[in-house]
Amino acid sequence: xxxxxxxxxxxxxxxxxxxxxxxxxxxxxxxxxxxxxxxxxxxxxxxxxxxxxxxxxxxxxxxxxxxxxxxxxxxxxxxxxxxxxxxxxxxxxxxxxxxxxxxxxxxxxxxxxxxxxxxxxxxxxxxxxxxxxxxxxxxxxxxxxxxxxxxxxxxxxxxxxxxxxxxxxxxxxx
Numbered sequence: 001x002x003x004x005x006x007x008x009x010x011x012x013x014x015x016x017x018x019x020x021x022x023x024x025x026x027x028x029x030x031x032x033x034x035x036x037x038x039x040x041x042x043x044x045x046x047x048x049x050x051x052x053x054x055x056x057x058x059x060x061x062x063x064x065x066x067x068x069x070x071x072x073x074x075x076x077x078x079x080x081x082x083x084x085x086x087x088x089x090x091x092x093x094x095x096x097x098x099x100x101x102x103x104x105x106x107x108x109x110x111x112x113x114x115x116x117x118x119x120x121x122x123x124x125x126x127x128x129x130x131x132x133x134x135x136x137x138x139x140x141x142x143x144x145x146x147x148x149x150x151x152x153x154x155x156x157x158x159x160x161x162x163x164x165x166x167x168x169x170x171x172x173x174x
């Protein structure tokens with residue numbers, strides 16, 4: 001009986017430490033990157049090849065307009081599965097626009113509608129077969145005065161997955 005109780009305490013302690021380690025890993029923030037890439041370059045991370053083709057503004061229409069002092073912008077990209085297994089992309093979890101204060105901005109649906117209408121650019125999403133690629137765009141609504149912009153792609157869905165960063169710079173001229 002005593003041996004069973006000791007084993008149970010050991011398992012509980014190990015479980016508590018495991019939970020603590022997972023929470024700590026999730027709270028430590030995004031993985032640090034060693035290198036930044038420029039628009040037009042191709043980066044590789046965790047079996048993905050990512051190319052950012054352009055960074056541009058997108059006009060609104062009568063139904064979809066950015067808030068006062070904001071603009072719609074889009075990052076045109078290609079994601080290629082360079083691994084030996086089928087991969088999945090969840091754009092809302094894996095791609096972000098970063099401002100100079102390192103605030104991550106998620107994809108904006110309204111900006112995405114405009115990019116899809118005007119240029120036939122859709123967010124890369126879903127299953128990607130071995131050696132296959134997705135072409136599309138990640139679209140955002142950002143303050144018109146934004147500077148020091150960067151775009152990031154996380155190689156996986158977990159918070160500690162490796163990240164690559166592309167330097168976009170300033171908001172492009174209209």
